Amino acid sequence: MEKVVVVTGANSGIGLALCERLLSSDSQVRLCLACRNMERAEAARAALLTSHSSARVDLLHLDVGSVPSVLGAAEEVKTRYSRIDFLYLNAGIMPNPTVDIRAFFKGLFSRNVINMFATAEGLLTQQDQLNSDGLQEVFATNLFGHFLLIRELEPLLCQPGHTSRLVWTSSSNARRSAFSIEDIQHRRGKEPYSSSKYASDMLSLALNTHKNKQGLFSSVICPGLVMTNLTYGILPSFFWTLIMPIMWLIRIFTNTFTLTPYAGAEALHWMFLQKPESLDPRAKYHSLTSGLGTNYTEPRIMDLDDEMTEVFFSKLLELERAVRRNLSEKTADSEHYQQYINRT
Numbered sequence: 001m002e003k004v005v006v007v008t009g010a011n012s013g014i015g016l017a018l019c020e021r022l023l024s025s026d027s028q029v030r031l032c033l034a035c036r037n038m039e040r041a042e043a044a045r046a047a048l049l050t051s052h053s054s055a056r057v058d059l060l061h062l063d064v065g066s067v068p069s070v071l072g073a074a075e076e077v078k079t080r081y082s083r084i085d086f087l088y089l090n091a092g093i094m095p096n097p098t099v100d101i102r103a104f105f106k107g108l109f110s111r112n113v114i115n116m117f118a119t120a121e122g123l124l125t126q127q128d129q130l131n132s133d134g135l136q137e138v139f140a141t142n143l144f145g146h147f148l149l150i151r152e153l154e155p156l157l158c159q160p161g162h163t164s165r166l167v168w169t170s171s172s173n174a175r176r177s178a179f180s181i182e183d184i185q186h187r188r189g190k191e192p193y194s195s196s197k198y199a200s201d202m203l204s205l206a207l208n209t210h211k212n213k214q215g216l217f218s219s220v221i222c223p224g225l226v227m228t229n230l231t232y233g234i235l236p237s238f239f240w241t242l243i244m245p246i247m248w249l250i251r252i253f254t255n256t257f258t259l260t261p262y263a264g265a266e267a268l269h270w271m272f273l274q275k276p277e278s279l280d281p282r283a284k285y286h287s288l289t290s291g292l293g294t295n296y297t298e299p300r301i302m303d304l305d306d307e308m309t310e311v312f313f314s315k316l317l318e319l320e321r322a323v324r325r326n327l328s329e330k331t332a333d334s335e336h337y338q339q340y341i342n343r344t
């Protein structure tokens, strides 16, 4: 039977590598590439069809960082498909990153060096901004847009007698100390990326608590450190060229340096092959690469607090109501405006 797989942020990096791997391993897959830039989406589709000429690859316009776009895309999905088997919540951004060079060199000569390379703890900050919906951009893109998409697609995701799966591309950079339940959008801090990824870990757990009975299962993965547009954006390109041999050397000593999008997509692809009942809702599944270059997936228990997770879930539902109210007021305003224009 055909398996409908929707992937957000599918036009490059880990998302595109996942699509390639899914098509190579299962001829029943019907892919839907959900992307904000249709030119790049077309290019990704063309690349996939070059190696899999008979594959079914659909495109969907989705800017996950914009509420109206998410609502429009969800409507489109509901007209196209009767159910969704897998929804990969993969699109993500890390805008205006800064590396703390002093902390890097300090960490380099400390016992924490492996952990520093694996998680970038204490190394990275970002500058966030408000988007057109009045939300913090990183929170809106990495988390809230995906949450709204899930909420909108519940009729396709929660069907009697059928199991649907959500897979979040989280990160080992997700840290509880970067997240504040009083400031879920991370308006005041300097680590919006880490905060948004920790938020996705909590949301996945909450979705399992609330939706497993309806046949919806959620998992989180970390792709490891992968060289993609996101990572290339962190340092000037000449710098990456300089340190690239060192990165490949480090790969021998730490299994979290997956480096290629193919290897980074390991856990995402592995998820596709697992029965949901066999997965631990409190674990993050890591793509890892051994010194000899073998890719594998390993679970690690996440640092989650049940009470905070539930409060966070309620806050998201509250924010969803506020955002919808705001949107309908805006629509009503523009209707009044249109009526006024028509009268004059």
Ligand SMILES: NC(=O)C1=CN([C@@H]2O[C@H](COP(=O)(O)OP(=O)(O)OC[C@H]3O[C@@H](n4cnc5c(N)ncnc54)[C@H](OP(=O)(O)O)[C@@H]3O)[C@@H](O)[C@H]2O)C=CC1
Residues within 6 Å of the ligand: 008, 009, 010, 011, 012, 013, 014, 015, 034, 035, 036, 037, 040, 062, 063, 064, 065, 066, 090, 091, 092, 093, 141, 169, 170, 171, 172, 222, 223, 224, 225, 226, 227, 228, 229, 230, 231
């Ligand atoms: N690379 C790494 O080392 C790691 C990456 N990750 C996560 O992996 C995921 C994929 O990133 P990666 O492949 O590395 O980087 P890429 O930048 O290659 O991929 C990110 C994808 O997300 C898309 N995207 C960004 N913003 C939006 C938006 N508003 N609406 C729709 N799509 C959007 C991008 O589209 P466009 O081309 O239009 O920008 C792109 O297709 C992210 O969630 C990232 O946080 C996690 C841990 C490590």
Ligand SMILES: CC(C)CCC[C@@H](C)[C@H]1CC[C@H]2C3=CC[C@H]4[C@H](C)C(=O)CC[C@]4(C)[C@H]3CC[C@]12C
Residues within 6 Å of the ligand: 099, 101, 104, 116, 117, 118, 119, 120, 123, 124, 170, 171, 172, 173, 224, 225, 231, 234, 235, 243
């Ligand atoms: C100052 C230079 C000499 C060297 C700087 C190296 C850093 C730019 C990188 C070292 C560790 C890297 C990262 C680790 C974890 C990744 C995480 C899992 C993720 O989600 C996104 C990318 C990472 C934060 C990544 C980014 C580059 C490093 C900080």
